[in-house]
Amino acid sequence: MHRFKYGLALIDIDVDRLDEATAQSALFGVDKSNLFSFNRSDHGERKSKDLRLWADRHFEGAGIELNGGAVRLVTFPRHAFYKFAPISIWLGHDPQGNLAGVLYEVNNTFGETHTYVASTPNTSRNRHIGDKQFHVSPFFDISGKYQFTLRYDANQFSLIVATMHGDKQTHMASIKTKAQNATNGAFAKLAIRRPISSLGVTFAIHWQALRLLLKGAKYHSKPKQS
Numbered sequence: 001m002h003r004f005k006y007g008l009a010l011i012d013i014d015v016d017r018l019d020e021a022t023a024q025s026a027l028f029g030v031d032k033s034n035l036f037s038f039n040r041s042d043h044g045e046r047k048s049k050d051l052r053l054w055a056d057r058h059f060e061g062a063g064i065e066l067n068g069g070a071v072r073l074v075t076f077p078r079h080a081f082y083k084f085a086p087i088s089i090w091l092g093h094d095p096q097g098n099l100a101g102v103l104y105e106v107n108n109t110f111g112e113t114h115t116y117v118a119s120t121p122n123t124s125r126n127r128h129i130g131d132k133q134f135h136v137s138p139f140f141d142i143s144g145k146y147q148f149t150l151r152y153d154a155n156q157f158s159l160i161v162a163t164m165h166g167d168k169q170t171h172m173a174s175i176k177t178k179a180q181n182a183t184n185g186a187f188a189k190l191a192i193r194r195p196i197s198s199l200g201v202t203f204a205i206h207w208q209a210l211r212l213l214l215k216g217a218k219y220h221s222k223p224k225q226s
Contacts, residue, residue: 129147
């Protein structure tokens with residue numbers, strides 16, 4: 001068994017109100033350099049900057065109609081010059097503010113991305129199970145199923161992603177956060193406490209991979225992305 005735990009910080013941003021987000025703190029910007037920032041080109045098609053159009057297309061393709069409701073994106077912020085987000089979660093709401101659907105945008109360290117889509121009939125706790133379709137770790141092949149367990153409200157966010165082979169859980173990753181306002185003080189404190197927070201995510205992934213190799217874990221070559 002191999003376990004590890006790291007502190008991290010995420011941002012929760014409304015993709016239709018990015019101009020308001022960039023004006024919220026002097027230490028945060030949208031599509032411009034700052035201590036912390038959010039770049040449209042880090043998400044979606046990477047080429048198109050219309051994130052709302054990309055999200056709506058994915059939701060509608062799965063039969064999830066938002067009818068103009070808000071789309072919020074929970075992701076890792078870009079810190080100075082760097083960002084890597086192993087997973088970003090797009091939360092689609094109906095016009096009444098109820099959570100209607102979710103996009104799990106998954107990235108690997110090879111520069112590839114895949115999006116899993118699910119409806120959310122229960123706004124307090126949602127569990128989604130689907131076939132694994134994307135290569136993430138060289139220590140696991142593309143087989144089995146993912147089980148996503150999502151909790152989200154105005155005060156907290158948590159996500160558990162378990163890899164299942166039959167009734168056996170072979171891997172589990174979790175994120176648990178508590179909301180706070182995106183103020184100058186909050187960003188300054190984050191920079192002091194976690195000076196390489198975004199870069200640290202990538203470093204931690206490779207450090208744990210090295211430890212697994214030294215333990216004798218089996219390595220799987222990366223297949224061509226479907």
